[in-house]
Amino acid sequence: MSFLDFAPAAFELVAQWTSIACLFVGVVAGVIMGAVPGMSATMAVALTLPFTFALTPIQGILLLLGVYKGGIFGGSIPAILIKTPGTPASSATVLDGYPMAEKGQAGKALGIALYASCTADMISNLSLILFAGWLASFALSFGPPEFFTLILFSLTIIAGVSGDNLLKGLISAAMGLLIATVGLDLVYGTDRFTFGEPNLMGGLNFIGVLIGLFAIPEIIEYARKPRNEEEKVRELGDRHVTFAEYKKCFRSIIRGSIIGVVLGSIPGIGAAPSAFLSYSEARRKSKNKNNFGKGEIEGVAASEAGNNGVCGATLIPLLALGVPGDIITAIIIGAFMIHGLQPGPMMFATNGDIIYALFMGLILSSIFLLGVGSVAIRLFRFIADVPASLLFPGILVLCVFGVYAVNNSIFDVGVMFVTGWLGYVMLRLNVPAAPFLIAFILGPLLEDNFRQSMLMSGGTPDILFRSPITWVFWVFTAITIAALVRAGLRDRKDKMLTTEEE
Amino acid sequence: MPRLHSSVWFGGGMIAASLLLIIFVIPHWVITPENVRILVLSPDFWPYIVAGLMGVGGIALLSQYWFMLRHMPIEEEVDRPKMGGLRTVLVAVLMVIYYVLMQYLGMVWTSVIAYVAFALIVGIPRKAATMIVAIILPIALYAFFAYAAGVPIPQADFLALP
Numbered sequence: 001m002s003f004l005d006f007a008p009a010a011f012e013l014v015a016q017w018t019s020i021a022c023l024f025v026g027v028v029a030g031v032i033m034g035a036v037p038g039m040s041a042t043m044a045v046a047l048t049l050p051f052t053f054a055l056t057p058i059q060g061i062l063l064l065l066g067v068y069k070g071g072i073f074g075g076s077i078p079a080i081l082i083k084t085p086g087t088p089a090s091s092a093t094v095l096d097g098y099p100m101a102e103k104g105q106a107g108k109a110l111g112i113a114l115y116a117s118c119t120a121d122m123i124s125n126l127s128l129i130l131f132a133g134w135l136a137s138f139a140l141s142f143g144p145p146e147f148f149t150l151i152l153f154s155l156t157i158i159a160g161v162s163g164d165n166l167l168k169g170l171i172s173a174a175m176g177l178l179i180a181t182v183g184l185d186l187v188y189g190t191d192r193f194t195f196g197e198p199n200l201m202g203g204l205n206f207i208g209v210l211i212g213l214f215a216i217p218e219i220i221e222y223a224r225k226p227r228n229e230e231e232k233v234r235e236l237g238d239r240h241v242t243f244a245e246y247k248k249c250f251r252s253i254i255r256g257s258i259i260g261v262v263l264g265s266i267p268g269i270g271a272a273p274s275a276f277l278s279y280s281e282a283r284r285k286s287k288n289k290n291n292f293g294k295g296e297i298e299g300v301a302a303s304e305a306g307n308n309g310v311c312g313a314t315l316i317p318l319l320a321l322g323v324p325g326d327i328i329t330a331i332i333i334g335a336f337m338i339h340g341l342q343p344g345p346m347m348f349a350t351n352g353d354i355i356y357a358l359f360m361g362l363i364l365s366s367i368f369l370l371g372v373g374s375v376a377i378r379l380f381r382f383i384a385d386v387p388a389s390l391l392f393p394g395i396l397v398l399c400v401f402g403v404y405a406v407n408n409s410i411f412d413v414g415v416m417f418v419t420g421w422l423g424y425v426m427l428r429l430n431v432p433a434a435p436f437l438i439a440f441i442l443g444p445l446l447e448d449n450f451r452q453s454m455l456m457s458g459g460t461p462d463i464l465f466r467s468p469i470t471w472v473f474w475v476f477t478a479i480t481i482a483a484l485v486r487a488g489l490r491d492r493k494d495k496m497l498t499t500e501e502e
Numbered sequence: 503m504p505r506l507h508s509s510v511w512f513g514g515g516m517i518a519a520s521l522l523l524i525i526f527v528i529p530h531w532v533i534t535p536e537n538v539r540i541l542v543l544s545p546d547f548w549p550y551i552v553a554g555l556m557g558v559g560g561i562a563l564l565s566q567y568w569f570m571l572r573h574m575p576i577e578e579e580v581d582r583p584k585m586g587g588l589r590t591v592l593v594a595v596l597m598v599i600y601y602v603l604m605q606y607l608g609m610v611w612t613s614v615i616a617y618v619a620f621a622l623i624v625g626i627p628r629k630a631a632t633m634i635v636a637i638i639l640p641i642a643l644y645a646f647f648a649y650a651a652g653v654p655i656p657q658a659d660f661l662a663l664p
Contacts, residue, residue, distance in 0.1 A: 054651035165509075167566060171516055171559035178523075178552045185545035190533035192545055219620075223593040224586040226624045389627055390635050393620035397613045400600070401643040405653040410605060417597045429508040447548050459540035492570050 010356035013058045014364070022059040023361050026066020027368040031376045033067070034074020036386055039395075041071030041089070043215050045331045047395065049207060049338075050402030057339035058354055062361045064335050068328050069311055069365050072271060073117045073373055076304055077380050080109045089271030089307035092279045096292060096299030103295050107377070111241035112249060112297050113304045114373040118366050120257040120305040124312030125362040127261045128319075132355075135320035139345040144452035145464050149473035151446045154267040154323045155439055156477050160484040161273070162432035164491075172426065173435035179204060180443025187451060199411040206334050206441065207406045208415040211399050213437055214327070216420025217427045219399075222392045241297075249301035252282040256302045260309015265316045267325040271307040278306025312362060319343050319355060323442065327434050330441050338406075513563030520557030528553060592623045608658035613640035 013019060026048070033044035048067045052060030075090035080097035093113060100109035142150070159169035182193045183203030194200040256278030263274040282302030283292040292299045314325040315332075322344030324330035336343050341351060348355055403416045423433050457463035464470060532546040541547060583589075596619050604612040617636035626632050644663055647653040657663060 051646070051651075053653070167559055167563045168509075168512065171512070171556060171563070174552050174555040174559060178549065178556070181549050181552070185533075187543060188535050188538070188545050190535060190545050192532045192549065193527070195531060220590060220593055223620070223624055224590045225583040387628060387631075389621060389624055390631060392624070393617040393632075394635060394639055396620055397617055397639055398643065400604075400613060400616075401609065401640075401647060401655070404609065404655070405647050405651060408654060410601070410656065413604070414601050417601060420597075421594070429512045431508075431512060450548075451543055454540060454542045459542050 006352040006356045009353035010360060013353060013357035014062075014360045018056075019059050019062055019357075019361065020364070022055065022063040023066045023365055024368050024372075026063040026068075027070040027365060027372045028066075030067035030070020030072075031074040031077075031369075031372050032070075034071035035077040035376060035380055036391065039391070041068060041075060042327050042331070043218065043395075044071045045328050046211050046214050047398055047402060049210075049331060049335060050405050052335055053338065053405060057336070057341060058357050058361075060339060061332065061335055061354075061358060062365075064332050065358070065362060066365055066368070068332070069121060069308075069369055070372065072308055072311060073114065073304075073369060074376065076113045076117070076307075077110060077376065080113065080300070081106055081380060089275055089310075090303075091272060092275035092303035092306065093300055095279065095303070096294075096296045097303075099293070099295035100297065100300065105295070105297075108241055108245075108297065109300050110377045112245065112301050114370065114377065115241060115246055116249065116253045116256070116301040116304040117308040117373070118370045119253050120260055120308040121311055121366045121369060122363070123254070123257040124261055124264065124309045125359070125366060126312075127265075128312040128315050128362065129359045131265070132316050132320045133348060135316060136345040136348045139321050142345070142469065144449040144456065145466055146469045146473070148446060148449040148453055148464065149470045149477070150321065151323060151442050151449065153473045153477045153480070154317070155435065155442060155446070157267055157480050158326075158438050159432075159435040160480060161270075162434040164430070166481075166484045166488055168429075168431045169435045172431050172433065173439040176436040176439030177443045177446070179209070179436075180440045181447070186444065186448055199409065203444075204415055204419075204440075205403070205406055205409070205412040206337070208403045208412040209419045209440055210331060210334065210437060211403055212416040212419030213423040213426075213433045215395060215399050216416065217423040217433075219392050219396050220420065220424045221427065222388060226388070245297055249298045252278070252286070252298050252302040253305040255281055255285075256305025257309040260306050260311075261313040264310030264313030264325065267317050267323055270314075270326045271310045274310050275303045275306035278302045278309070315358075315362075319347065319358075320345060322347075322445070324438060327437060330434075330438050333441060507567055509563050509567040513560045513567065516556050516560030516563070520553050520560060523553035524550065524557070589623050593620070596620060596623065604656060606658070608662070609656050610640045610644045610663060611658055611661065613643075 029048065030041065030044055033039045033047075034041050045064055045067050048064060052063055055063065072089055076093045076097065079090040079093040080101050083094055083098045097109045097113065100106065155173050156170075159173040160166050162169050162172075180203070182200055184190065184194075184201055185192055191201070256274075259278045259281065260271070260274045263277070264271070279292075279299060279302050282298055283289050286292065286296070286298055288296055288298065310326075314329045317323045317325045318329045318333060322333075322342065324333045333343055341347065341354065399416060400413055403412050404410060406412060426433055426436070453463050454461075465474070528546055528549050532549055534544055534546050538544045596616060599619075600612060600616045603615070607615075614636050617639065618632065621632045621636070641663070644655050648655050648663075
């Protein structure tokens with residue numbers, strides 16, 4: 001069935017006032033939470049997830065997508081005004097955004113950040129609409145061996161690029177795979193690591209593990225090292241972005257959007273590398289390259305286009321293949337699962353109306369972002385004034401209520417606290433948590449596809465090399481590992497040379 | 503005692519965890535039926551593979567440290583917080599008490615206490631605001647989850663909310 005077959009039902013789903021309200025509330029909440037120093041878009045999406053239980057699938061997912069999009073833009077506001085990126089993706093925005101604020105052009109920097117974000121967001125959404133269906137129809141020919149090699153490739157790349165050490169990333173992914181085996185065995189129904197505890201038979205609760213890994217470590221770290229609450233917020237100053245300035249930046253915005261789309265559609269890369277690549281390309285190609293880093297409006301536009309360009313594109317592997325590209329889409333896949341939906345090629349056939357309704361909602365979210373972002377820029381002073389000493393205990397309470405509400409289980413709250421401390425230890429040892437979470441989500445799928453392949457072949461591993469597609473993924477995996485090892489060795493060599501020179 | 507690199511802690515920890523899993527935990531806590539004909543389909547095959555990967559990863563991490571990182575200085579934390587360790591321990595204790603107490607006092611009143619306790623641990627610059635938020639936030643969350651989402655939030659017998 002094609003888009004035209006599903007379009008009427010999809011429009012009916014998204015055109016309800018409750019769906020539109022959820023999307024709007026999501027964008028507003030995302031911008032606010034993204035703009036609060038100390039909160040990230042990931043934490044915002046994770047904390048919103050429990051509030052989707054009471055909603056229909058389309059309302060819940062639109063709410064989360066709104067928070068995601070709003071959160072990524074919201075992160076640029078403190079990056080520009082107080083040199084504190086609200087999200088890692090906004091780190092590149094600081095390079096020119098803050099110098100512009102120092103020159104009294106904070107409003108202009110925020111304005112171009114908003115316009116670049118919305119333009120890139122729209123381009124990213126259009127690429128999602130164009131490519132997801134095509135990729136899904138291609139993926140329909142995948143069998144268990146193809147999915148096994150695809151997931152293995154995705155995990156390798158996520159483990160490799162999430163931190164500064166490939167080995168730590170791979171071990172983190174292995175830990176996630178191990179935790180995913182807790183519960184009843186998929187084939188024989190026997191206990192695995194349940195330790196006689198009935199609450200563990202269904203496996204560890206995804207939301208508990210997720211919030212434990214991404215919110216609790218931040219709370220513990222804040223307790224260990226409370227932050228100074230007297231950040232200096234800049235005045236907005238010159239607020240108006242002229243059409244000529246937007247036109248001047250347009251080429252960088254389009255380039256950044258395309259970089260975002262390409263990098264976003266590859267699992268694991270994420271928004272921060274895209275923003276930096278977009279920024280460096282803009283600097284390389286710009287007539288004002290000497291002004292970059294000193295308050296160049298084109299630098300802000302390129303960074304924001306790069307990080308917002310990934311938003312729609314990260315949903316391409318999620319919706320078409322069922323593979324989350326980053327942590328936020330991993331959380332969104334959780335929302336699908338909670339509502340009994342399994343993203344992947346089959347979803348285009350079975351729940352095409354929801355998929356196309358999401359596409360329509362995403363287009364609408366870009367328009368909402370433009371309006372909400374304009375207001376948020378003016379109101380940032382109030383958002384930034386939320387004291388961390390009130391915010392973090394509140395997040396702790398919110399985490400407890402949210403995790404309990406998933407299964408009405410206090411045991412899940414305990415799981416959240418334990419994984420929170422595990423996440424904190426990982427944070428202190430510089431071990432990335434993203435591969436852990438994504439491996440935890442993809443683990444059952446990886447094992448299931450492996451075992452199905454082995455059942456098909458009677459236990460011989462040849463089946464994992466049966467088709468050109470599996471070979472492509474094996475070769476990609478090998479190339480990824482080789483490239484990451486090479487980059488790691490080069491980095492170490494540089495560090496050793498620097499140490500010797502000192 | 504000399505400080506150790508994070509790779510040594512993590513690598514060593516992974517080797518120990520891997521050995522513990524392979525020698526003790528998997529044989530005892532992964533039930534394998536006797537009628538498994540294909541080894542790779544056995545319920546314990548995947549856990550053994552993953553535990554093995556963790557061990558190999560740990561060895562690789564230690565080797566990487568020994569051959570490449572040993573002579574590099576350990577990065578010291580700039581601006582180490584005073585009493586940071588004590589506050590971390592207090593948060594751990596708070597979480598244990600929070601978990602246990604909510605089964606007796608209910609989620610709302612335990613959350614009020616936990617909010618205030620956390621604020622006390624990190625220092626309360628705004629006492630009135632802290633008390634107001636400590637009471638309003640859990641009650642607002644209770645109202646949302648109990649009435650909008652239909653979730654039965656655990657309550658205390660002595661002071662149950664409507």
